[in-house]
Amino acid sequence: MNQELITARGLTKNYGSKSALDHIDLTVGRGRIVGLLGPNGSGKTTFIKLLCGLLQPTSGTLEVNGNAPGVETKSVISYLPDRMYFADWMKACDLTDFFADFYVDFDRPKAMEMFSALGIQPNDRLKTMSKGTKEKVQLALIMSRKAQLYLLDEPIGGVDPAARDFILNTILTNYNENGTVMLSTHLISDIERVLDEAIFLQNGKVVRHDTVDNIREQEGKSVDQLFREIFAYGS
Numbered sequence: 001m002n003q004e005l006i007t008a009r010g011l012t013k014n015y016g017s018k019s020a021l022d023h024i025d026l027t028v029g030r031g032r033i034v035g036l037l038g039p040n041g042s043g044k045t046t047f048i049k050l051l052c053g054l055l056q057p058t059s060g061t062l063e064v065n066g067n068a069p070g071v072e073t074k075s076v077i078s079y080l081p082d083r084m085y086f087a088d089w090m091k092a093c094d095l096t097d098f099f100a101d102f103y104v105d106f107d108r109p110k111a112m113e114m115f116s117a118l119g120i121q122p123n124d125r126l127k128t129m130s131k132g133t134k135e136k137v138q139l140a141l142i143m144s145r146k147a148q149l150y151l152l153d154e155p156i157g158g159v160d161p162a163a164r165d166f167i168l169n170t171i172l173t174n175y176n177e178n179g180t181v182m183l184s185t186h187l188i189s190d191i192e193r194v195l196d197e198a199i200f201l202q203n204g205k206v207v208r209h210d211t212v213d214n215i216r217e218q219e220g221k222s223v224d225q226l227f228r229e230i231f232a233y234g235s
């Protein structure tokens with residue numbers, strides 16, 4: 001198992017004449033926490049959906065664990081989409097049943113523990129919860145799988161700053177250590193303390209992929225500062 005977890009070669013995705021990802025080459029190893037960073041429309045969600053097998057590349061190749069996204073890779077990926085996909089009438093505890101049925105790697109006691117730490121009542125229905133609480137429920141479920149790759153599309157967008165810290169600590173302490181977490185976000189200053197690596201996307205191209213330590217050492221600035229410079233309007 002020494003191959004890279006993610007390998008993209010010349011990965012390109014077009015929507016009609018619009019190019020969302022343009023000849024991406026990158027590799028990501030195991031046990032990493034990786035930030036997928038870029039302005040609106042830079043291709044973050046498209047990349048995540050390609051990894052999940054929800055979209056097919058227009059050209060180039062993409063592999064997770066040496067396999068093109070498909071049935072085999074789906075069983076090792078735990079995916080938090082950018083919007084809620086559960087029916088509103090479901091209770092938090094119904095969702096744990098659902099996950100237990102679907103995923104052999106789901107750890108129900110862990111999910112219940114996380115619900116409790118996040119102040120989520122298992123018998124509450126989603127429709128009675130605030131947007132941020134629904135996000136916490138989803139994240140607790142997603143992180144309670146023992147997956148190899150966690151793909152989190154904007155996991156902390158809707159939650160308050162105190163909950164953000166708690167969620168980031170949850171990500172740090174609760175995921176499978178040999179697994180990799182890739183998360184897209186605009187809240188870079190909030191998340192950069194947990195990141196090992198950052199991938200900067202701009203107009204569907206990787207403009208920088210480096211470890212956070214290298215960025216800090218070589219640039220003498222935080223990832224958030226570097227992002228603001230690279231993507232400054234009018235620059």
Ligand SMILES: Nc1ncnc2c1ncn2[C@@H]1O[C@H](COP(=O)(O)OP(=O)(O)OP(=O)(O)O)[C@@H](O)[C@H]1O
Pocket residue numbers: 015018019020038039040041042043044045046047
């Ligand atoms: N279904 C679609 N049909 C046509 N164009 C699309 C579609 N989905 C995305 N795009 C375009 O592809 C580009 C990349 O979109 P994507 O959603 O991957 O970006 P993003 O970095 O996730 O953006 P955001 O930060 O706003 O969520 C954008 O120009 C977007 O308009």
